[in-house]
Amino acid sequence: MSVDTDTVKRVAKLARIAIDEEAANRMTGELNAILGFVEQLNEVDVTGVEPLTSVIPVAMRLRVDEVTDGNKAADIVANAPAQADSFFMVPKVVE
Structure with a gap:
């Protein structure tokens, strides 16, 4: 896959980034280099390799x-200006 200058300009417009012609040409080369690296990674044979979540084996703590x-209703409404039965009281806004 290859990126051309028109694609870079379109993506920049969608992202609402103002770029000039020189920046678009530079970004085209940079994006093509990144995509080339990703294509190299796709060529690596990873059969039999398990995905890693960490470089050291760590058992996740379970609960x-x-x-x-949560048993925290009283703590949550403690600073409210008005409350009733662990609910926030707000002024009526619709009549």
Whole structure:
């Protein structure tokens, strides 16, 4: 895959980035170099290689997956100017 100057200008317009002709030409070369590197990575044979999440083996800590309300309702509304039964009280805005 190759990127041309028109594609760079279109992407810059979509991203709302103002670029001049010189910058578009420079970015075309840079993006083509990046895409060339990605194509090289696609050629690497990775059969039998397991994906890594870390360079050292680390066991993830697990917790019990249970549904709770957090038991923090009182803490959450503690600084509210008005509250009732762990709910925020707000002024009526629609009549």
